[in-house]
Amino acid sequence: MGKAKAKGKQVKGKVKEATGKAVEDQGVQAEGRGEQAQGKVQEAAADVAKRAKRAGR
Template sequence: MGKAKAKAKQAKGQMKETAGNVMDDKKMQAEGTSEKVAGKAEEMSGKTHESAAEAMERIRKAGH
């Protein structure tokens, strides 16, 4: 998942969590929190993947 999609998922989760709080809907609040955390995890996973790819490129360049 791309960084923009992960950020969008976090924002959607935040809105859902807030709506759950306003409406005193514990299920919606929990779903929002879950989506927000999932989006953050996907964002971090993408950053890790990018960092690994950058490291491999530096190693490849250093070898030549």
């Protein structure tokens, strides 16, 4: 997954978390936090892959 898609997942998670807060649904809030965490991990993995590719030149 690319860095842009990972950032998109983080944004989607923030929106979902905010929606959960607005409607007082802790389950939706947790899903949003989970999506944000997944996006951060995927972004870090994309960074590592990019650095590894550059180092392998």
